[in-house]
Amino acid sequence: MRSVITAIADYTQAIRIDPNYTDTDYATAYANRGVAHAQLNKHQLAIQDYQEALRLNPGYAQVYYYRGNLRYYFTDYSGAVQDHSTALMLNPDLIEAYYARGDAHSASRKYQEAEADYNAFLRFYPKHATAHYKRGNVRLELAKCPEAVADYSIFLRSQPLHAEAYYKRVDARIQLKDNQGAIEDYNYFISLKPNYAEAYYKRGIAREDVGDVEGAAADYRQALNSIHSL
Template identity: 30%
Template sequence: MCAVRKKKPRNMYDVIEINSKNASTYYNRGNTKIYLEDYRGAIEDYSKAIEINPEYASAYNNRGNAKRDLKDYQGAIEDYSKAIEIDPENAFAYCDRGSAKRELNDYNGAIEDCSRAIEIDPEYTLAYCNRGMAKRKIGDFEGANQDMNMYNYLHDA
Protein backbone atom coordinates (compact mmCIF):
# COMPACT_ATOMS: atom_id res chain seq x y z
CA MET A 1 0.00 0.00 0.00
CA CYS A 2 1.30 3.45 -0.89
CA ALA A 3 1.13 6.26 1.61
CA VAL A 4 0.31 9.79 0.56
CA ARG A 5 2.99 12.13 1.83
CA LYS A 6 1.80 15.48 3.00
CA LYS A 7 4.03 18.48 2.59
CA LYS A 8 5.59 19.25 5.96
CA PRO A 9 5.44 22.97 6.76
CA ARG A 10 8.77 24.68 7.42
CA ASN A 11 7.41 28.11 8.30
CA MET A 12 4.21 30.17 8.47
CA TYR A 13 4.20 30.71 4.72
CA ASP A 14 4.12 26.95 4.16
CA VAL A 15 1.33 26.56 6.70
CA ILE A 16 -0.76 29.16 4.85
CA GLU A 17 -0.01 27.49 1.50
CA ILE A 18 -1.23 24.17 2.92
CA ASN A 19 -4.30 25.62 4.67
CA SER A 20 -5.19 29.04 3.29
CA LYS A 21 -8.68 28.99 4.82
CA ASN A 22 -7.49 29.05 8.43
CA ALA A 23 -7.95 32.50 10.00
CA SER A 24 -5.71 31.63 12.96
CA THR A 25 -2.78 30.99 10.66
CA TYR A 26 -2.99 34.50 9.20
CA TYR A 27 -3.55 35.93 12.68
CA ASN A 28 -0.43 34.20 14.04
CA ARG A 29 1.65 35.34 11.08
CA GLY A 30 0.35 38.87 11.68
CA ASN A 31 1.54 38.62 15.28
CA THR A 32 4.98 37.59 14.03
CA LYS A 33 5.03 40.55 11.64
CA ILE A 34 4.12 42.91 14.51
CA TYR A 35 7.08 41.52 16.46
CA LEU A 36 9.28 42.17 13.41
CA GLU A 37 7.82 45.70 13.12
CA ASP A 38 6.34 44.91 9.68
CA TYR A 39 3.11 46.73 10.50
CA ARG A 40 1.79 46.94 6.94
CA GLY A 41 2.37 43.22 6.46
CA ALA A 42 0.64 42.55 9.78
CA ILE A 43 -2.36 44.60 8.67
CA GLU A 44 -2.59 42.48 5.50
CA ASP A 45 -2.53 39.25 7.50
CA TYR A 46 -5.05 40.44 10.09
CA SER A 47 -7.29 41.64 7.26
CA LYS A 48 -7.13 38.20 5.66
CA ALA A 49 -7.96 36.56 9.01
CA ILE A 50 -10.96 38.91 9.32
CA GLU A 51 -12.03 38.12 5.75
CA ILE A 52 -12.08 34.41 6.65
CA ASN A 53 -13.68 34.97 10.08
CA PRO A 54 -15.47 38.35 10.36
CA GLU A 55 -16.11 37.73 14.08
CA TYR A 56 -12.40 37.45 14.99
CA ALA A 57 -12.24 40.14 17.69
CA SER A 58 -8.53 39.62 18.43
CA ALA A 59 -7.67 40.11 14.75
CA TYR A 60 -9.50 43.45 14.75
CA ASN A 61 -7.75 44.45 17.97
CA ASN A 62 -4.29 43.53 16.72
CA ARG A 63 -4.90 45.16 13.34
CA GLY A 64 -5.79 48.26 15.36
CA ASN A 65 -2.46 47.96 17.17
CA ALA A 66 -0.62 47.81 13.84
CA LYS A 67 -2.51 50.87 12.59
CA ARG A 68 -1.73 52.68 15.86
CA ASP A 69 1.96 51.88 15.40
CA LEU A 70 1.70 53.50 11.95
CA LYS A 71 0.04 56.52 13.64
CA ASP A 72 -3.31 55.81 11.93
CA TYR A 73 -5.14 56.49 15.17
CA GLN A 74 -8.59 56.90 13.62
CA GLY A 75 -8.23 53.61 11.74
CA ALA A 76 -7.07 51.97 14.95
CA ILE A 77 -10.10 53.30 16.84
CA GLU A 78 -12.40 51.84 14.18
CA ASP A 79 -10.79 48.41 14.57
CA TYR A 80 -10.88 48.55 18.37
CA SER A 81 -14.54 49.56 18.22
CA LYS A 82 -15.30 46.56 16.01
CA ALA A 83 -13.45 44.26 18.43
CA ILE A 84 -15.57 45.69 21.26
CA GLU A 85 -18.76 45.25 19.24
CA ILE A 86 -17.89 41.56 18.79
CA ASP A 87 -16.59 41.06 22.34
CA PRO A 88 -17.92 43.71 24.75
CA GLU A 89 -15.82 42.27 27.61
CA ASN A 90 -12.50 42.74 25.78
CA ALA A 91 -10.49 44.84 28.24
CA PHE A 92 -7.54 44.99 25.82
CA ALA A 93 -9.65 46.60 23.10
CA TYR A 94 -11.01 49.23 25.49
CA CYS A 95 -7.54 50.07 26.79
CA ASP A 96 -6.04 50.15 23.31
CA ARG A 97 -8.87 52.35 22.02
CA GLY A 98 -8.30 54.64 25.00
CA SER A 99 -4.63 54.87 24.11
CA ALA A 100 -5.47 55.83 20.51
CA LYS A 101 -8.00 58.40 21.70
CA ARG A 102 -5.35 59.90 23.98
CA GLU A 103 -3.06 60.29 20.95
CA LEU A 104 -5.88 62.27 19.27
CA ASN A 105 -6.23 64.47 22.39
CA ASP A 106 -9.61 62.93 23.26
CA TYR A 107 -8.63 62.65 26.90
CA ASN A 108 -12.15 62.20 28.26
CA GLY A 109 -12.79 59.41 25.76
CA ALA A 110 -9.50 57.82 26.77
CA ILE A 111 -10.43 57.99 30.45
CA GLU A 112 -13.85 56.47 29.73
CA ASP A 113 -12.37 53.57 27.73
CA CYS A 114 -9.62 52.85 30.24
CA SER A 115 -12.14 52.98 33.07
CA ARG A 116 -14.24 50.37 31.25
CA ALA A 117 -11.14 48.21 30.79
CA ILE A 118 -10.51 48.44 34.54
CA GLU A 119 -14.14 47.51 35.28
CA ILE A 120 -13.67 44.38 33.18
CA ASP A 121 -10.22 43.55 34.58
CA PRO A 122 -9.32 45.43 37.78
CA GLU A 123 -5.73 44.16 37.60
CA TYR A 124 -5.04 45.35 34.04
CA THR A 125 -2.01 47.52 34.79
CA LEU A 126 -1.73 49.22 31.40
CA ALA A 127 -5.28 50.57 31.71
CA TYR A 128 -4.30 52.39 34.92
CA CYS A 129 -1.20 53.81 33.26
CA ASN A 130 -3.08 55.02 30.16
CA ARG A 131 -5.90 56.46 32.24
CA GLY A 132 -3.41 58.20 34.51
CA MET A 133 -1.68 59.83 31.54
CA ALA A 134 -5.03 61.05 30.19
CA LYS A 135 -6.05 62.40 33.60
CA ARG A 136 -2.78 64.31 33.82
CA LYS A 137 -3.54 65.92 30.44
CA ILE A 138 -6.87 67.29 31.71
CA GLY A 139 -5.30 68.55 34.93
CA ASP A 140 -6.63 65.84 37.25
CA PHE A 141 -3.28 65.39 38.96
CA GLU A 142 -4.69 63.67 42.04
CA GLY A 143 -6.53 61.12 39.89
CA ALA A 144 -3.45 60.67 37.72
CA ASN A 145 -1.29 60.00 40.79
CA GLN A 146 -3.81 57.48 42.13
CA ASP A 147 -3.82 55.63 38.80
CA MET A 148 -0.03 55.65 38.53
CA ASN A 149 0.27 54.40 42.11
CA MET A 150 -2.15 51.58 41.31
CA TYR A 151 -0.18 50.82 38.14
CA ASN A 152 3.04 50.60 40.17
CA TYR A 153 1.39 48.52 42.90
CA LEU A 154 -0.04 45.99 40.44
CA HIS A 155 3.03 46.02 38.22
CA ASP A 156 5.33 45.23 41.14
CA ALA A 157 3.03 42.55 42.60
Protein backbone atom coordinates in the same frame (compact mmCIF):
# COMPACT_ATOMS: atom_id res chain seq x y z
CA MET B 1 -8.47 11.96 24.05
CA ARG B 2 -9.16 8.24 23.64
CA SER B 3 -10.69 8.77 20.20
CA VAL B 4 -7.57 10.64 19.04
CA ILE B 5 -5.31 7.82 20.25
CA THR B 6 -7.57 5.31 18.51
CA ALA B 7 -7.40 7.36 15.31
CA ILE B 8 -3.60 7.33 15.42
CA ALA B 9 -3.61 3.56 15.81
CA ASP B 10 -6.04 3.17 12.90
CA TYR B 11 -4.02 5.42 10.58
CA THR B 12 -0.83 3.60 11.54
CA GLN B 13 -2.41 0.23 10.80
CA ALA B 14 -3.67 1.43 7.44
CA ILE B 15 -0.27 2.84 6.49
CA ARG B 16 1.37 -0.49 7.31
CA ILE B 17 -0.87 -3.00 5.61
CA ASP B 18 -3.45 -1.60 3.20
CA PRO B 19 -2.53 -3.01 -0.25
CA ASN B 20 -5.08 -0.84 -2.04
CA TYR B 21 -3.69 2.49 -0.92
CA THR B 22 -2.36 4.85 -3.57
CA ASP B 23 0.24 7.51 -2.81
CA THR B 24 -2.61 9.98 -2.39
CA ASP B 25 -4.33 7.68 0.10
CA TYR B 26 -1.11 7.25 2.05
CA ALA B 27 -0.55 11.01 2.01
CA THR B 28 -4.02 11.52 3.47
CA ALA B 29 -3.38 8.92 6.16
CA TYR B 30 -0.09 10.56 7.14
CA ALA B 31 -1.71 14.00 7.12
CA ASN B 32 -4.58 12.89 9.33
CA ARG B 33 -2.25 11.11 11.70
CA GLY B 34 -0.18 14.27 11.86
CA VAL B 35 -3.25 16.24 12.88
CA ALA B 36 -3.99 13.68 15.59
CA HIS B 37 -0.40 13.83 16.85
CA ALA B 38 -0.62 17.63 16.97
CA GLN B 39 -3.82 17.39 19.04
CA LEU B 40 -1.85 15.33 21.57
CA ASN B 41 0.98 17.92 21.52
CA LYS B 42 3.30 15.37 19.90
CA HIS B 43 4.55 18.04 17.59
CA GLN B 44 7.70 16.40 16.30
CA LEU B 45 5.75 13.31 15.30
CA ALA B 46 3.20 15.54 13.60
CA ILE B 47 5.97 17.28 11.64
CA GLN B 48 7.34 13.90 10.52
CA ASP B 49 3.90 12.84 9.31
CA TYR B 50 3.41 16.08 7.41
CA GLN B 51 6.81 15.71 5.78
CA GLU B 52 5.92 12.23 4.61
CA ALA B 53 2.52 13.36 3.35
CA LEU B 54 4.18 16.09 1.29
CA ARG B 55 6.76 13.65 -0.08
CA LEU B 56 3.91 11.51 -1.36
CA ASN B 57 1.75 14.41 -2.51
CA PRO B 58 3.73 17.65 -2.98
CA GLY B 59 0.57 19.53 -3.98
CA TYR B 60 -1.26 18.88 -0.70
CA ALA B 61 -2.19 22.44 0.25
CA GLN B 62 -3.83 21.61 3.58
CA VAL B 63 -0.67 19.92 4.83
CA TYR B 64 1.41 23.02 4.13
CA TYR B 65 -1.13 24.90 6.23
CA TYR B 66 -0.88 22.35 9.05
CA ARG B 67 2.91 22.41 8.96
CA GLY B 68 2.91 26.20 8.87
CA ASN B 69 0.90 26.24 12.09
CA LEU B 70 3.45 23.99 13.77
CA ARG B 71 6.34 26.06 12.49
CA TYR B 72 4.65 29.09 14.03
CA TYR B 73 4.36 27.17 17.30
CA PHE B 74 8.12 26.57 17.21
CA THR B 75 8.67 30.32 16.48
CA ASP B 76 9.93 29.56 12.97
CA TYR B 77 7.98 32.49 11.60
CA SER B 78 9.71 32.65 8.22
CA GLY B 79 9.06 28.93 7.75
CA ALA B 80 5.42 29.45 8.71
CA VAL B 81 5.05 32.27 6.18
CA GLN B 82 6.62 30.10 3.51
CA ASP B 83 4.28 27.19 4.20
CA HIS B 84 1.14 29.32 4.34
CA SER B 85 2.15 31.08 1.14
CA THR B 86 2.61 27.72 -0.58
CA ALA B 87 -0.77 26.58 0.73
CA LEU B 88 -2.43 29.67 -0.75
CA MET B 89 -0.62 29.29 -4.04
CA LEU B 90 -1.91 25.71 -4.32
CA ASN B 91 -5.38 26.52 -3.01
CA PRO B 92 -6.41 30.20 -2.98
CA ASP B 93 -9.65 29.21 -1.24
CA LEU B 94 -7.79 28.11 1.89
CA ILE B 95 -8.79 31.35 3.61
CA GLU B 96 -7.60 30.37 7.09
CA ALA B 97 -4.04 30.43 5.73
CA TYR B 98 -4.32 34.23 5.37
CA TYR B 99 -5.15 34.49 9.07
CA ALA B 100 -2.31 32.18 10.07
CA ARG B 101 0.17 33.95 7.80
CA GLY B 102 -0.94 37.26 9.30
CA ASP B 103 -0.02 35.93 12.73
CA ALA B 104 3.41 34.89 11.49
CA HIS B 105 4.01 38.26 9.81
CA SER B 106 2.89 40.06 12.97
CA ALA B 107 5.22 37.98 15.13
CA SER B 108 8.04 38.93 12.72
CA ARG B 109 7.06 42.62 13.04
CA LYS B 110 6.17 42.76 9.36
CA TYR B 111 3.07 44.74 10.14
CA GLN B 112 2.13 45.87 6.63
CA GLU B 113 2.17 42.28 5.41
CA ALA B 114 0.19 41.19 8.48
CA GLU B 115 -2.43 43.86 7.88
CA ALA B 116 -2.80 42.76 4.25
CA ASP B 117 -3.35 39.15 5.35
CA TYR B 118 -5.92 40.07 7.98
CA ASN B 119 -7.66 42.25 5.37
CA ALA B 120 -7.86 39.26 3.03
CA PHE B 121 -9.22 37.03 5.78
CA LEU B 122 -11.79 39.59 6.95
CA ARG B 123 -13.15 40.02 3.42
CA PHE B 124 -14.47 36.48 3.79
CA TYR B 125 -15.15 36.53 7.55
CA PRO B 126 -16.03 40.15 8.38
CA LYS B 127 -17.52 39.27 11.78
CA HIS B 128 -14.46 37.39 13.06
CA ALA B 129 -13.82 39.34 16.27
CA THR B 130 -10.30 38.09 17.00
CA ALA B 131 -9.14 38.95 13.50
CA HIS B 132 -10.32 42.52 14.10
CA TYR B 133 -8.41 42.59 17.38
CA LYS B 134 -5.22 41.33 15.74
CA ARG B 135 -5.59 43.75 12.83
CA GLY B 136 -6.11 46.50 15.39
CA ASN B 137 -2.79 45.56 16.97
CA VAL B 138 -0.86 45.79 13.71
CA ARG B 139 -2.64 48.99 12.71
CA LEU B 140 -1.62 50.49 16.05
CA GLU B 141 1.98 49.55 15.27
CA LEU B 142 1.57 51.21 11.86
CA ALA B 143 0.17 54.37 13.53
CA LYS B 144 -3.16 53.88 11.73
CA CYS B 145 -4.94 54.98 14.87
CA PRO B 146 -8.50 55.66 13.59
CA GLU B 147 -8.53 52.25 11.92
CA ALA B 148 -7.12 50.62 15.06
CA VAL B 149 -9.86 52.21 17.19
CA ALA B 150 -12.48 50.89 14.76
CA ASP B 151 -11.07 47.35 14.94
CA TYR B 152 -10.86 47.33 18.74
CA SER B 153 -14.41 48.67 18.93
CA ILE B 154 -15.72 45.83 16.76
CA PHE B 155 -13.86 43.31 18.90
CA LEU B 156 -15.12 44.79 22.17
CA ARG B 157 -18.74 44.58 21.05
CA SER B 158 -18.43 40.81 21.25
CA GLN B 159 -15.79 40.67 24.03
CA PRO B 160 -16.73 43.50 26.42
CA LEU B 161 -14.69 42.07 29.32
CA HIS B 162 -11.38 41.92 27.42
CA ALA B 163 -9.30 44.35 29.49
CA GLU B 164 -6.28 44.43 27.20
CA ALA B 165 -8.36 45.60 24.24
CA TYR B 166 -9.50 48.66 26.19
CA TYR B 167 -5.90 49.38 27.13
CA LYS B 168 -4.75 49.11 23.53
CA ARG B 169 -7.61 51.27 22.29
CA VAL B 170 -6.46 53.88 24.82
CA ASP B 171 -3.06 53.98 23.11
CA ALA B 172 -4.70 54.74 19.78
CA ARG B 173 -7.00 57.37 21.30
CA ILE B 174 -4.14 59.10 23.08
CA GLN B 175 -2.27 59.38 19.78
CA LEU B 176 -5.45 60.90 18.29
CA LYS B 177 -5.56 63.35 21.24
CA ASP B 178 -8.96 61.94 22.20
CA ASN B 179 -8.42 62.30 25.93
CA GLN B 180 -12.09 61.96 26.82
CA GLY B 181 -12.33 58.69 24.90
CA ALA B 182 -9.13 57.53 26.57
CA ILE B 183 -10.58 58.30 30.02
CA GLU B 184 -13.67 56.24 29.21
CA ASP B 185 -11.49 53.32 28.18
CA TYR B 186 -9.38 53.64 31.33
CA ASN B 187 -12.64 53.53 33.29
CA TYR B 188 -13.58 50.22 31.66
CA PHE B 189 -10.08 48.84 32.10
CA ILE B 190 -9.88 49.82 35.78
CA SER B 191 -13.27 48.25 36.45
CA LEU B 192 -11.74 44.99 35.20
CA LYS B 193 -8.22 45.48 36.64
CA PRO B 194 -8.68 47.65 39.75
CA ASN B 195 -5.16 47.16 41.11
CA TYR B 196 -3.23 48.19 37.99
CA ALA B 197 -1.28 51.25 39.15
CA GLU B 198 -0.15 52.38 35.70
CA ALA B 199 -3.74 52.73 34.52
CA TYR B 200 -4.54 55.14 37.35
CA TYR B 201 -1.41 57.13 36.61
CA LYS B 202 -2.17 57.38 32.90
CA ARG B 203 -5.82 58.21 33.51
CA GLY B 204 -4.59 60.93 35.81
CA ILE B 205 -2.55 62.42 32.98
CA ALA B 206 -5.56 62.30 30.65
CA ARG B 207 -7.79 63.90 33.28
CA GLU B 208 -5.24 66.62 33.86
CA ASP B 209 -5.15 67.28 30.11
CA VAL B 210 -8.92 67.88 30.06
CA GLY B 211 -8.78 70.14 33.13
CA ASP B 212 -10.04 67.68 35.74
CA VAL B 213 -7.38 68.53 38.33
CA GLU B 214 -9.18 66.92 41.27
CA GLY B 215 -9.81 63.69 39.34
CA ALA B 216 -6.17 63.63 38.25
CA ALA B 217 -4.96 64.07 41.83
CA ALA B 218 -7.21 61.25 42.99
CA ASP B 219 -5.82 58.98 40.30
CA TYR B 220 -2.23 59.80 41.19
CA ARG B 221 -2.97 58.97 44.83
CA GLN B 222 -4.62 55.72 43.83
CA ALA B 223 -1.64 54.83 41.63
CA LEU B 224 0.68 55.27 44.61
CA ASN B 225 -1.63 53.21 46.84
CA SER B 226 -1.76 50.42 44.26
CA ILE B 227 2.03 50.34 44.04
CA HIS B 228 2.37 50.17 47.82
CA SER B 229 -0.18 47.36 48.05
CA LEU B 230 1.76 45.10 45.67
